[in-house]
Amino acid sequence: MQAIDDYITNLRHLPPAPRVVPELMRLLNQPDVESSKVVKMISFDPALTANVLRICNSAYFGSASPTSDLQEAVTRLGFQQVYQLVAAATGARMLSPAQIGYGLEQGELWKHSVAAAVAAQIIARKTGDNENIVFTAALLHDIGKIVLSQSLNGVYSKLIKETEMNQLSILEAEKKILGVNHAEVGGQLLERWKFPPNIVSAVWFHHTPKGAGAHQRLASLVYLGNMIAFFMGHGYGHVAFALRGRVEVLTTLGIEAEAIPQFMIETFEQMHLVEALFALGG
């Protein structure tokens, strides 16, 4: 735990804590939430406000008369949609930069994260799990990579060697070389940022869902969403596919393996819309 903490504390360019997302999550979990509270929370962040307005006025939502009123935008879009836009806009800020240590170019970690979030949400819809929580956990599952990338920069030839010569997964190679892995660092970072324990746990155990205890189901959804993102090609960087198969997630979620291709098709179609919305392109 100390080692993980050191990595986070010593990081030079850690993004500011995304305060709005965990607070908004808590708010939306309350029954009968008032829209004025949601509006107030978003309005503290000018960039988020601008994003919500821009997206509300985009052709995708087909609004006839553009609005510059955040309250109006929240009413038009609905809480669930607003929540996801806020989570995605926040994720875009943190996850867009290149992560050289992992061989990830500008925008690639973001695109991977969105694909995983979209896929996990599609699965959650089928399994009847809370879509907002699943979407957020999957969106942030690789947040630990923004911490470890700087440390891996310059030693990634070692990382590749460990995966190729010793048949280690990326996670195991990170642990061997750095003493920590991106999943536990991500979990710890989200804990610091006051995300709820289920999100923290799902991110911490997104490669090893069995370890998530009470949150094994959520961790399994994130694991499967992450896998589908890889299958679709949204898994970038050096030896990105050096991952362990955790077949038990299918049992945990009550899903047949045959359902995976259908999830891939739906993710592909949903990604088309998301790409148009956030101009993810290329």
Add this chain to the structure above:
Amino acid sequence: MVTEDRTEATANLMVGIADMAVSHDPNVVLSTYPLGACLGIAIYDPVAKVGGLLHSLLPASSIDPKRAADRPGMFLDTGLAAMICRAQDQGAKVENLRVFVAGGAQIMDEASPFNIGMRNYEVLTELLAKLNVKIYAEDVGGRTNRTMRLSLADGEVRLKFSGQARLIALCKPSTIT
């Protein structure tokens, strides 16, 4: 979706996931990205100088026949048939075709049901056997996703591996005899 980026000398056509393109324009370069467990299949007839590029997500259209009708490139069986048909319309002959294959990346546990890449490759080899067409060169499996490019001028196929900067020519012969 196929998008065009034309400069004076060449036109780069991007072939999206679950899509395909065929051309006989020697100034065209067809590219597709990103190939994860999906397969990229390039065909080229060096006599007619006609070629095509397909980016298939899944092996068989029986998974979802309705979507296959709307978007044949999504599946290998419908995509390959449609691409070859279009190439023939532009003068290519099946017996002349060079077939290049890339993609099908694998996670570490190769026996698991998560092995979409392997299944894609198996189905492709069956489809090609039925057509009596051999793979000219391939780079499949592995742990990285790929970008694939086909130059219509000379039929050269080049690959870029994610996390690496340079393009390499795909000339590795197939392991299938």
